[in-house]
Amino acid sequence: MPMLSFPLTPQWLDHVLELADTPWCCDAFDAVFVRHGWAIPAEDDEVAVGWLDHWPLGDPAAGAWHVVLGEYPGCADTDDRGVACDDPECHENSFLVLPLAYAAIDATDAYTGLPVSQQEFCGGEPPSQAAYLQDARSEDFTARYDDAARMLRARLGDPLPVAGPLPPDEPDQRISWERGKSLITLFLGANWYNYAQDDWIGIDIRPMG
Template identity: 25%
Template sequence: MTWKSLQVDAVWVRRLTALADQPQNTSGLEAAFLRYGWARPGPEGRPEIEWGGGAASPHEITGGGGEGVGWRLELGDAPGEVPGAWFARLPCALFWPAFGDEPEDVEDAGQDDLDDDYGPAWIRRPEAERTDFHAEFRRLGELIRAELGEPDETGSAEMDERWERWDRKAGVVVLERTDDINSYSHYDVIAVRVGTAS
């Protein structure tokens, strides 16, 4: 069993949660991306952000360029284009094998065939247990609580899914532990999602 994670700290959480407190318009969000160093100015002065790529075509912050997957945001449609469709989602941690596929004996686990796709930004913990993955969910939840207080909603579902939701002035912040659709369910993922309240 393996676990890999990005070093998401209080600064990352503060910046992500601030997106849910500002007006949900393209120019304001793009200005925040520039300010945070998550995007570069394009030739016409507007940031180079590919809205609407989602998990299939995430917005690279660092990594890529032959280094493998690094820091990236999965982005929904630009604010205002489709009502309720704007979001930014940061995958923070991955656990292999996914829930339900866990082997009884680690020696029979084979290997994480997708590990080489992920660059040096991802810290590996090859001897991790699912309890370590759960502890990372709690750690990220505490970082968000330090910014926003207690969540407005918490919940869980089958397949080890869990979420915590904070309703904000202009949007929502959701911490989620779920199936990783980006890897076709090879991993379980912990992610922070900011977006329009639905």
């Protein structure tokens, strides 16, 4: 099966924890993304980071990896982009996911019946920051989850007794940690943002509900 994976290095884990520590508002995330070169400074009254989409962590032309962003962070009761509030209704669908792997476990070409090609799976050349395997095994995929779990346990300690929810679906596997006002969840499951045509592993960050 084809698999695309992103290496979770200690540096990238530092970035994950920095994002979890960031106040849940547009100005704060804009500052982090601009500082790391993941966005250019906003002009006039615009925001630097566009949520509700995949966002490249660098220059897409240079093969940058990406995050998946939910609704815009902030407070529904004000237009001030520097305000983060604790009302769960203000950030019910706001989140940030760093994908660690994608795999088309049972996907085949509709015409040939063969496993989907790199072109079909990646939409072109794989990102330069990622590793691509055309003939990966299920164990290769779950190993990415296990490796990330070990790294997170080493940095954050034991996970919560009950993992946090991850709407709109319930992943096959997930474990969660509280960090300040954020919930960090490592998950493995169907990729509903691609209509469940593949499976993915990722680290989800969202405000505590």
